[in-house]
Amino acid sequence: MIEGDRxxxxxxxxxxxxxVNRLQPGKDYRISLQGKAGNNMAINDNSDGAGYPLFSFVDENIFKKETFLAFISLLDNYESDTGKPEIVTPEEEAENHKFLDAIVQTAAMKRAHKYLVEKHLSPQDETQFKKQLYRIWFELYARRGSSRPDSSGFEHVFVGETRGGRTVIGFHNWIQLYLQEKLGHIDYKGYSVDANSPQPDENRHILALQFSWKKGIKTKGSIFMGVSPEFEFALYTLCFLTSPNERVKVQFSFYDVEIVCHHHNQKHIGTTYPVLLRYQNQE
Structure with missing residues (x-):
């Protein structure tokens, strides 16, 4: 591992x-991985590896916590189809700012901010830092194939989008996945593994999944399970600002992970998500 990665x-x-707000698998939430998903892109694929929902239980008391509450309020602010321009109302803009206000007060985000200031990558002033975060995550831009601003880093990563009505792009957040499955909008198809993937574990926090949503299919979506919004927001912001390589390997807890973080015009997050390489200390 190179020094920067270390x-x-x-x-x-x-x-x-x-x-501190991370949920504990098997206690605060329970999932049922069931079978391996097929490779077929069709939404009516007969090789569905899961007859039941992914989530069997989530302690929703966690959603009353400030950052979760502020995060969930943002999930209904977007047009999922790429190509349809986004219109941000004053109320939605206020919700974005309320979320950032909550996030920057958390221990995880404070630590990330301190590190970024030390590296001269972020302003020390909290108001200016929030402006930087707003630009990275919430400023609208035109995604590929669109002439008008129809996307943002936050929408793509945390909410999910559809392209051509058949493909789900982005959508790398477990809270959105749980809430959409609860509403009946998600059909979980099974877990995704390839020759280089470790066998998934329901008691670990990183999984690759296949599911359908809004008539589109996500053939392989890699997701942190049970983590707080502030952890993901801090991690991805850190990777976006520190790594020009768009892929960075990190080791923490039980995990060897590659964080993919594509930039859009060097100003915004195009997409970002974890790819589990292996579980540490596992024979």
């Missing part, structure tokens, strides 16, 4: 250790 790994470990 330093970033230590930083991510700190974020992990500071994620």
């Amino acid at each position: 330093e970033l790994s230590a930083m991510v470990q700190e974020l992990w250790d500071n994620d």
